[in-house]
Amino acid sequence: MRTLLKNCFLVTLDPPSAGKGDIRIDGGSVAERGASLQAGAGEETVDLGGKVVIPGMVCAHTHLYSSLVRGMNPPKRKPKTFLQLLRRLWWKLDRALDEESVYYSALAGALESLKCGTTLLVDHHSSPNAIAGSLDIIREAVAEVGLRGVLCYEVTDRGGKKERDAALEENRRFLAATEGDGRFRGLVGAHASFTLGKASLEACGELASAYRTGVHMHVAEDACDVRDARRRSGGGLLRRLENAGIVREGSVFAHCVHLRPAEFRALATGGTWLVHNPRSNMNNGVGHAPVQLFPGRSALGSDGFPADMFEEARSGFFRAQEDPAAAGGRIPEMVAGGWRLAASMFGTPFGTFSGGAVADFTVLDYRPPTPVNEANAAGHFLFGFGSSSVESVMIGGKWVLWNRMHPVIDEEALMRRAQDVAGRLWKELD
Ligand SMILES: [Zn+2]
Incomplete structure (x- = not known):
């Protein structure tokens, strides 16, 4: 038409x-x-x-599965470190997810993103008790809202070999199903270096290589990731990822708060994308990413906060302005980076009105x-x-x-249903 x-x-x-x-x-x-x-x-x-x-707008790193967490009781024992936050909140949440909560998280999150003017989500998913087919459920929900998506399932060793293999297979299955698709694409999802042994990291790199795609993972979000890499390999974090074939064309590295200047220089060439998530970094107190060192291939992500990319850009700009070494002026460039990332993934221009x-x-x-x-x-x-x-x-x-209304979805009914599902999820977590 x-x-x-x-x-x-x-x-x-x-x-x-x-x-x-x-x-x-x-x-x-x-x-x-x-x-x-x-x-x-x-x-x-x-x-x-x-x-x-x-x-x-493009959100280059998010977690739709966290949509039903807003307002939930915080963990009984207050996390003091980033690792404790993962163990006491996020790794309990993802284990409690089932197919229904995955679906409603994605549907509610995608609709909120749309209402913020975001049209493409690069999502990173985890639901260890509902792995097989989970990316199809997210795809169905995101498509129902009408957005585009780049999806992946988080590979990690924290749940043992059986879960790791199921996660690799879910990525493989989705990559095969979305090759050449105009609306959805896959990446290989990996949690972070500190929850992945050498063999698992290499398996992610090999899968990405087989499908000529990248690995979407958290990199140096907290200093613990850097310390762990040194302990495991005796060298730097980036070198560990390079050795596993993960620093590659199309890879998406979220955070990069604690990479060293030499590692940023190494990432300035090659085809890996870096994603800055300022609201999440501030909220978790993991440190401020040195945006002035980020290469040209950089974009912004919400890391599970609603994909309001105007708010993300504004927060990132203000935080960068506070730091004399950092440059808030890099932020609009990162907004544009989201479109360039989308263009590289779908092989068609984004972010312009040109033919x-x-x-x-x-x-x-x-x-x-x-x-x-x-x-x-x-x-x-x-x-x-x-x-x-x-x-x-x-x-x-x-x-x-159109005029703030979705043509098909009854927003009120959807959010009522999402609240019921959230209530059940919270009870399970309590
Ligand atoms: Zn994340």
């Missing part, structure tokens, strides 16, 4: 641009951009009345007191745009949010 969007105010970051224009969409991609395009026969025309249109780009757009009801232009587009992204201005969202040429 062809759609003509008239009277848009188009804003991009990569490269920065802002100006009026019309967009013609055909088959889910941009067919034409012009100053004043004429509607063709049978073409649906939508007049956006001069509203700001931006490319849909051939995916028609993933967010319409903002944004009435600023200052002009928006090429020179200050990043300033409006950081200090003006927000999820509260998100009015409509198009993904693949289809409206999946």
